[in-house]
Amino acid sequence: MALARELAAISRRFYDRSWVLGTSGNFSAVLRRRPLRLAITASAQDKARLRPSQVLQVDERGKVVSRATLRPSAEVMLHVEIVRRRSAGAVLHTHSVWSTLLSDMYAPNGGLEISGYEMLKGLSGVTSHEHREWIPIVDNDQDMDRLARRVGETLERRPDAHGILLRRHGLYTWGDTLADATRHVEILEFLFETIGRSASLGIREVNDHGTATNP
């Protein structure tokens, strides 16, 4: 119940930043590892008014195990996949304007490299602004099993990535704890907005490798 309240509070915070407008986005946190039990937001809930009762408990197949009439998020298997591959304690998914724009702009390169920013140090294990963070971009898909598989393969290929962008869709990031995952959303959304605004102001330009660089 405490975790459900925390997820509801995060929902309100992210809504206030316009990262989860309408019913977009979804959030989960691990309740138990063996067998896996995940607290996850129900499908189609308004993120401005998410209540703890709209957080469900699911198993490793994404099936609801708590007493509830609501369905879990359609993207539940993406959460399970990320929890498994990264041993994450929480997975958060946003639909911001900047992640949507950048995921489209950099899609031909398969990802976006971010380096040179102090804010990178907010990502777990990163100690210098010189860190090179590669955010892979995966094509969007309405077949959730296929999308979850593709996300899993991408995580295997990029074991150092702190997040994944779904093209014209949004960001998935995670952390050992809910606090870590929340911080990762804030850091990555800050970096996406900074890169997007820099490009539109002509401060930075995009090179052939999809890296945002100084002109």
Ligand SMILES: [Zn+2]
């Ligand atoms: Zn989504």
